[in-house]
Amino acid sequence: MKWIAAVLLTLVGAVTPAIAQSAERPGSLSLAVPEASELAQQRTLNSLRLAAKLLCSGVFLSDRKAERVIDEDLHWAEYNFFDWQSVDWLVDQETGVVTLSMPAPNNADHVWAAEALFEPGYGCTLLPDQATRLPVERSARTISGTNDILSTDTSDANERLEQAVSEAFEETPELALQRTRAIVVVKDGQIIAERYADGFDENTSFLGWSMGKSLAALLFGAYVHQFGTDIDAPVELSEWGGHGDPRREITPRHLLNMAGGLKFHNPGSGDSLYYSDLHDHESVYFRSQNIEQLVVNQPLASVPGTHFAYRNTNTLSLMVIMRRGLGEDCYLTFSDDAVFSKIGADSMVLETDPFGNPIITGFVYGTARDWARLGQLALNDGVVAGERILPQGWRDEVLLNPSATNASYGGQVWLNTGGRFQHAPKDAGYFLGWGDQVVMILPTQNMVIVRLGLSDGDFTEYFDGVLEKILAAIEQ
Numbered sequence: 001m002k003w004i005a006a007v008l009l010t011l012v013g014a015v016t017p018a019i020a021q022s023a024e025r026p027g028s029l030s031l032a033v034p035e036a037s038e039l040a041q042q043r044t045l046n047s048l049r050l051a052a053k054l055l056c057s058g059v060f061l062s063d064r065k066a067e068r069v070i071d072e073d074l075h076w077a078e079y080n081f082f083d084w085q086s087v088d089w090l091v092d093q094e095t096g097v098v099t100l101s102m103p104a105p106n107n108a109d110h111v112w113a114a115e116a117l118f119e120p121g122y123g124c125t126l127l128p129d130q131a132t133r134l135p136v137e138r139s140a141r142t143i144s145g146t147n148d149i150l151s152t153d154t155s156d157a158n159e160r161l162e163q164a165v166s167e168a169f170e171e172t173p174e175l176a177l178q179r180t181r182a183i184v185v186v187k188d189g190q191i192i193a194e195r196y197a198d199g200f201d202e203n204t205s206f207l208g209w210s211m212g213k214s215l216a217a218l219l220f221g222a223y224v225h226q227f228g229t230d231i232d233a234p235v236e237l238s239e240w241g242g243h244g245d246p247r248r249e250i251t252p253r254h255l256l257n258m259a260g261g262l263k264f265h266n267p268g269s270g271d272s273l274y275y276s277d278l279h280d281h282e283s284v285y286f287r288s289q290n291i292e293q294l295v296v297n298q299p300l301a302s303v304p305g306t307h308f309a310y311r312n313t314n315t316l317s318l319m320v321i322m323r324r325g326l327g328e329d330c331y332l333t334f335s336d337d338a339v340f341s342k343i344g345a346d347s348m349v350l351e352t353d354p355f356g357n358p359i360i361t362g363f364v365y366g367t368a369r370d371w372a373r374l375g376q377l378a379l380n381d382g383v384v385a386g387e388r389i390l391p392q393g394w395r396d397e398v399l400l401n402p403s404a405t406n407a408s409y410g411g412q413v414w415l416n417t418g419g420r421f422q423h424a425p426k427d428a429g430y431f432l433g434w435g436d437q438v439v440m441i442l443p444t445q446n447m448v449i450v451r452l453g454l455s456d457g458d459f460t461e462y463f464d465g466v467l468e469k470i471l472a473a474i475e476q
Contacts, residue, residue: 145341209433
């Protein structure tokens, strides 16, 4: 079949340093809102592109059958604006290219196509339209290191704990489907329980979605530790340095606390702009664009440090600071050498846009054990094998420190201060990704609990029950 790439108009808002009137109302957008028919076409093509990228990663990173990825992961109403029955898909094992194509709406003679390319060590990248390769060259990636922050000896079986973990995979009729795929329980640095659903195991790479934001806080902490960056001093970016530019007041702590104030429109799933080209927050996942330029050229929507807004701009700005401080091509080497190799997390993959900018807010893959290793690093306040790789106090003063604008959020980590999970202590914090991927850090119990899956809802009640059983088994 001849694949014909679709052409999208790149919609770039006028850049102004002035604070926008509102980050949430369509009326605050700098571009006119397209007609409903055009918005519908944008949603269809954008969701097709996301599906191509996710299918590529599911096949080449997670080593799963394409049919299973499509059936088990990609039939989601919130981001499927096309009918899978009308889609043709092709996985080219030799070139690493995955292609999805479908007839264009209202024009059956035209074909829309979306393609993603796999590169070892870098995962999958959504290709620009009509491109056959990425515009950047990347060297082979290697991770070398002998440390492992976890002991994987699970010989000391606890039957009650094993039963609790086993029951976490059972669906409860009165709750929505949870689709739990992996659970890892760590206490005192040792894996004491581990279980996987059929088709998944300790070698499967799992998509973390927004758990990558918490990873970004760990990587940024390693950067601060090595280079002495003051997280309470204004960020020095050329785009924010103009005279009278209010973005000059943004600090890394603001960004860590989701309070940087940058405008990034994020309409809800019922909004006509959802998954359109004007959906800034999600566009980092479904458009082939230079994410760094998208982020640093946003105006302010609120005064830095005054308003909590869970936006990808905050996390991605931290990565911009790192990349420019290290040199744009060195961020991954730094991540590998300063963090991943130190803790034994050799499966971690940070996927990028076509220009090499890491989409760390969502497109991060790793095994369940490696997600547990990252949680253990946070729990240990950045110390592994006697070596400190994060600043002293990074756990309690940054990661788990309630922010001034949201007591349930710290430094790119959600907090249990409000008691969302009643059976977890108030000092617990957790990485949280779409579909309810969770890495929970429990300082009081010196534990880390990882749960990976795709929840349809009712997750709080479900996971609180899981925590209750696991903690009761530990304390017996």
